Amino acid sequence: MKATRHIAVLGAGIMGCSVALYLARKGIAVTLFDEAPEPFTGASRWNEGKIHLGYIYSADSSLHSAQHVLSGGLLFKPLAEDLLATSLDPVITAQDDIYLCHRDSVVAADDMAQYLDRVSELVRAHPDAHHYLTDVSGATSHRLSAAELAANSDSKEIVAGFHVPERSVETTWIANRFQAAVAAEPLIHLRMGERVLAAHPAGESVHGPWTVATNTGDTETYSHVVNALWHGRMVIDQSAGITPCGIWSNRYRQSIFLRTKRAIQTPCAIIATGPFGDIKNYNGRDFYLSWYPAGLRVDSSAVEPPPVHTLDLPDPALLTSTVLDTLQSLLPWVGDIRAEIESSRVEGGWVFAAGRGELSDPAASLHKRSDYGVTRSGNYLSIDTGKYATAPWTARNLVQALCG
Numbered sequence: 001m002k003a004t005r006h007i008a009v010l011g012a013g014i015m016g017c018s019v020a021l022y023l024a025r026k027g028i029a030v031t032l033f034d035e036a037p038e039p040f041t042g043a044s045r046w047n048e049g050k051i052h053l054g055y056i057y058s059a060d061s062s063l064h065s066a067q068h069v070l071s072g073g074l075l076f077k078p079l080a081e082d083l084l085a086t087s088l089d090p091v092i093t094a095q096d097d098i099y100l101c102h103r104d105s106v107v108a109a110d111d112m113a114q115y116l117d118r119v120s121e122l123v124r125a126h127p128d129a130h131h132y133l134t135d136v137s138g139a140t141s142h143r144l145s146a147a148e149l150a151a152n153s154d155s156k157e158i159v160a161g162f163h164v165p166e167r168s169v170e171t172t173w174i175a176n177r178f179q180a181a182v183a184a185e186p187l188i189h190l191r192m193g194e195r196v197l198a199a200h201p202a203g204e205s206v207h208g209p210w211t212v213a214t215n216t217g218d219t220e221t222y223s224h225v226v227n228a229l230w231h232g233r234m235v236i237d238q239s240a241g242i243t244p245c246g247i248w249s250n251r252y253r254q255s256i257f258l259r260t261k262r263a264i265q266t267p268c269a270i271i272a273t274g275p276f277g278d279i280k281n282y283n284g285r286d287f288y289l290s291w292y293p294a295g296l297r298v299d300s301s302a303v304e305p306p307p308v309h310t311l312d313l314p315d316p317a318l319l320t321s322t323v324l325d326t327l328q329s330l331l332p333w334v335g336d337i338r339a340e341i342e343s344s345r346v347e348g349g350w351v352f353a354a355g356r357g358e359l360s361d362p363a364a365s366l367h368k369r370s371d372y373g374v375t376r377s378g379n380y381l382s383i384d385t386g387k388y389a390t391a392p393w394t395a396r397n398l399v400q401a402l403c404g
Ligand SMILES: Cc1cc2nc3c(=O)[nH]c(=O)nc-3n(C[C@H](O)[C@H](O)[C@H](O)COP(=O)(O)OP(=O)(O)OC[C@H]3O[C@@H](n4cnc5c(N)ncnc54)[C@H](O)[C@@H]3O)c2cc1C
Pocket: 010, 011, 012, 013, 014, 015, 016, 033, 034, 035, 036, 039, 040, 041, 042, 043, 044, 045, 046, 047, 048, 049, 050, 051, 052, 194, 195, 196, 197, 228, 229, 230, 231, 232, 233, 253, 254, 255, 348, 349, 350, 351, 385, 386, 387, 388, 389, 390, 391
């Protein structure tokens, strides 16, 4: 490793910040760019924080999607705790998830049961199973009894339920810790409020230095460029000579983040599998609620999705009541949350996926999530983060490959 290396990291979400922190630990100077005024303002702050083990991908019976996410998901906690020098224990959901099978699910309840069992086998066999948010080395899922199901839902739309040993983290808390960690690192130079326009080799070869151009007019040279721009990634890849191939979609999704006046004991529930919704109860008072059809603002297959300020965003109060009405019609206990709302906000983020189609279509390639990771052209590296859950693991592996 040469002390003279200076690497540009594009994008200050969980991926860019994790890469920047790992590089700085190797003694490498990093310039971290983002068009937002501060790190962690996008999808990495406003997502539900499910630390995936693969149970959600029941429409991919090949298990490839589950296998792809498992190693990174299991190591999320130790890696994030190491990067942030703090324990995640206070922000891990207290109970395992309940998966509720919708009548219109693209996977029938019996097939879902079999799929969940197969994922549990994968989890149990993994050497890092005890490093997850809770120890899952004995992972099993079980089908809810009729009484257990009735306690969760009185709706005919919900045909089965499963107890699944997956947990989530409160992403806003983690976002604040990442902001503090990158700000405190002397080897990371933050260039916030700068839009990246292009990246090019500085000379003849992609194996030499690279330049980054931004809207400030600056064009600086770096030994390497790491593109972690998520929804903004492909257009910069194009400028770097990487032609987008295959299929992809950029979906902008809005969800509800609310706080209650007092602690409410409700489960963390996911309605599966298809265009449905979910509820996260992080600590009794902080909740995430989503209903996919109501929250989906745009589904774009353009190389560069439209800027958020050009989207037709609904009145937040209207969206909140639509999401709450729909969830409550399926899960009556949502009314308990609703009765105690202290504050709520609607926030959104992009989801890039190397797939397309409608979630209601079992054949949609969107159900398969095993095609993400790092693309490299000499000293230019581009990362499709894929999942929040796997970002610190991917970042660690990338920096190890780059620096030894
Ligand atoms: C509603 C929702 C729920 C989700 N739930 C989960 C979940 O439960 N579990 C899970 O694992 N994943 C989940 N995800 C996916 C997860 O949020 C993303 O995979 C992850 O946050 C992406 O991280 P990132 O750092 O790559 O992107 P981001 O956090 O979006 O960071 C990219 C940064 O790049 C900046 N940027 C983009 N273009 C430019 C440019 N040209 N110039 C300068 N800056 C630019 C943006 O401002 C942004 O800060 C969810 C996503 C959404 C939206």
